[in-house]
Amino acid sequence: MKIAVFTAHFPPQFSGGTEQVALAHALALSGRGHQVHIVSGSDEAHDGRDVVRARVQGLQVAFLPRTPSEPMDLAQSWPRVLDLAEREARGADLIIVYHQSTLGSGLVRRLRRSAPVFLWLHDHHATCPRSFRKAPLRSISCPSGEEVARVGHKTCADCLAPLQIGIDPGRTALALAWRQRAFQAEVDAAARVLVPSRTHLVRLSEFLDFGPGQVRLLEPGLCMDLPRVRRKPRLWRGDGPLRILHPGRRSLDKGSLDLAQAVGQMPAGRVQLVYAGGSEKGLDPVLERAVGENRVEWHGPYDPGQLAAIAATCHVAALPSRLPESYSLCVDEALALGLPVWASGAEAARERYGALGLHVLPAGDPGAWAAAFSELIRDPARVQAHMLDLPKNIPTCQRTSETLERWGQDIVRQFRDQPLSATHDHRRPA
Numbered sequence: 361m362k363i364a365v366f367t368a369h370f371p372p373q374f375s376g377g378t379e380q381v382a383l384a385h386a387l388a389l390s391g392r393g394h395q396v397h398i399v400s401g402s403d404e405a406h407d408g409r410d411v412v413r414a415r416v417q418g419l420q421v422a423f424l425p426r427t428p429s430e431p432m433d434l435a436q437s438w439p440r441v442l443d444l445a446e447r448e449a450r451g452a453d454l455i456i457v458y459h460q461s462t463l464g465s466g467l468v469r470r471l472r473r474s475a476p477v478f479l480w481l482h483d484h485h486a487t488c489p490r491s492f493r494k495a496p497l498r499s500i501s502c503p504s505g506e507e508v509a510r511v512g513h514k515t516c517a518d519c520l521a522p523l524q525i526g527i528d529p530g531r532t533a534l535a536l537a538w539r540q541r542a543f544q545a546e547v548d549a550a551a552r553v554l555v556p557s558r559t560h561l562v563r564l565s566e567f568l569d570f571g572p573g574q575v576r577l578l579e580p581g582l583c584m585d586l587p588r589v590r591r592k593p594r595l596w597r598g599d600g601p602l603r604i605l606h607p608g609r610r611s612l613d614k615g616s617l618d619l620a621q622a623v624g625q626m627p628a629g630r631v632q633l634v635y636a637g638g639s640e641k642g643l644d645p646v647l648e649r650a651v652g653e654n655r656v657e658w659h660g661p662y663d664p665g666q667l668a669a670i671a672a673t674c675h676v677a678a679l680p681s682r683l684p685e686s687y688s689l690c691v692d693e694a695l696a697l698g699l700p701v702w703a704s705g706a707e708a709a710r711e712r713y714g715a716l717g718l719h720v721l722p723a724g725d726p727g728a729w730a731a732a733f734s735e736l737i738r739d740p741a742r743v744q745a746h747m748l749d750l751p752k753n754i755p756t757c758q759r760t761s762e763t764l765e766r767w768g769q770d771i772v773r774q775f776r777d778q779p780l781s782a783t784h785d786h787r788r789p790a
Contacts, residue, residue, distance in 0.1 A: 401462025505566030615680030
């Protein structure tokens, strides 16, 4: 098949969780013999080129930067970008949209003219301009779908006020109502909607209506090509500090400071905090002060081999995210490398593993995290028991790509078999 993959960002310009998933799946599908073309939005300045072409790990990538007259706003109405996106999709048998925040409202409706579209909903962008539905102030509570339906988007407008300086909240509320209708239309236009977990589907279903049989649960799978590691854990008997790995980007939303504050509450010399990954600007000095007398070990962005080497020196992994995670890629990576995981926002991960190697703690509560790790220090045998009680099977992007291939071939076949007059509406083929 000729497959066009659309995403809001793509390496090397930016690489977060969704971008890692899109890249891993594209490489896996390409490896299975399909012709894959990546089309990415961009936050880079427009330099006079409407399409900036590149090759990333052997894949053809087209970046579509916006012009200064196409600012990021609630409407995200960028007809010029949609024209370019549709042109890039010509000839595709199947289109997979991983994210559209930099490509514009109406992307799915425009692309479905070319081929059936699979729409991944990896976060809450389709239901909220703050893609993780996290209010900036504790005084603002995210409204339920029922509340929005009953009284409108006033609370949402208050939440967005810091981003909408000088704009009347009433106008913002109207714009949010329009935005919700627009994203519902995007969902309606998709041949299939893919979500990474049932937990995430339940959250989305508060605000979006899905057609019968339209949604498919599909785990992104382990995207990092980690070295094969034999699970011979580095057993810890309390001889030396408990080494806690915090992988992935360091940020306030990911709970990095909460973890540092937890470590700062623990006895000096009994714990070491190991940070691995990039960091939010200016955060690292704050983290170092927060851990107090305990030691911090710093590692920057890593490749799979480097992460495996770092994990081999640690005893447990900590992922204290303050966000409602839709999947938790870092949980899979830590478990695959033989580390039991303590995590918050991990309901989606618990779907996959239950209690095997996964321990859920409250977000934003350094005291609870300090207490949990202090228990391990008092009883090192528990660390050894947790290291020996890990899930044997971790979902992989290769397995997911096989499912995408099968579902894609089925939907393409159905799309081609439809009478010409019916091809304008292929959202839910029989």
